[in-house]
Amino acid sequence: MVDPGRGEAPGRGRIGRRIGRRGLLTAGASTVALGAVGWQVAPPQYAERLRTGLGIGPEAFVPDDPEGEVRVERVTSQAMGGVDLFTAVPAGHGDGAGLPVVVVLHGSSASAAALRDFGLGRFVTAAVRAGAPPFVLAGTDDGPAGWVADGRVDPPRMLRDELPGWLAERGFDAERRALWGWSRGGYGALRFALDEPAWAAGLALFSPAIGPGDPLLGDLAPLAGLPWGLWCGSWDPFRDGAAALAETAPVAPDPWVTGDGGHTRAYWNDHTLEMLDWLTGTLPPA
Incomplete structure (x- = not known):
């Protein structure tokens, strides 16, 4: 199984350095605070949904x-x-x-x-x-x-x-x-x-x-x-x-x-x- 954090399939290393990039969350202290709270009080999928619903989810690469x-x-x-x-x-x-x-x-x-x-x-x-x-x-x-x-x-x-x-x-x-x-x-x-x-x-x-x-x-x-x-x-x-x-x-x-x-x-x-x-x-x- 591939580790998506690495972004490479086994034996397919030609483009690994180009696929690990993620969009950044919208800048601002409120964004950082929300991200921290969300990960502490809710499972990742709920925190992700909350951030996306508020328009501060990650941008698509x-x-x-x-x-x-x-x-x-x-x-x-x-x-x-x-x-x-x-x-x-x-x-x-x-x-x-x-x-x-x-x-x-x-x-x-x-x-x-x-x-x-x-x-x-x-x-x-x-x-x-x-x-x-x-x-x-x-x-x-x-x-x-x-x-x-x-x-x-x-x-x-x-x-x-x-x-x-x-x-x-x-x-x-x-x-x-x-x-x-x-x-x-x-x-x-x-x-x-x-x-x-x-x-x-x-x-x-x-x-x-x-x-x-x-x-x-x-x-x-x-x-x-x-x-x-x-x-x-x-x-x-x-x-x-x-x-x-x-x-x-x-x-x-x-x-x-x-x-x-x-x-x-x-x-x-x-x-x-x-x-x-x-x-x-x-x-x-x-």
């Missing part, structure tokens, strides 16, 4: 590296109707022609158009500059029920049958792809990988929105042949579900990263560089 070519385009989907398509190419790699793709499934409070605001274009450049093989990050919108079909729209069909074509049209190597999702997107990525285990070369899950009794845990056999990693903070409300997933899977996640943190962008961003370093390593060579 975003690298200083520049964006490359970042686009949000409207595309027409037979399975979904109109959706936004986000793509981010690392700085110095032009339009990304020939690069493999990491597909990201966002959580319930996000959208494809919001991915740039999360700093993901900068993360792409930072990961490549730290030693990850060059890649493109791509993501679309989900549906009203998330990344599962609900009778009106069919996100899995869109991912399977349409997204590779959109990526190929833009010059990317759509046949070399990996999958990453967080929160509701983590649940969707897991479910999609179980249905389509050959679609992605690797699977990374951040705090998947799954409980320990979820029916999805009943048949995890397709994970046996898929490299997959799992990240979930110790204070995350889905921590028990993540632990059940790790214990039930036919092959344990590697890496399996926990440690201090909740269901927050601050925790996820702290681990995004190490995750991209690992996930891009699952992509086959050109």
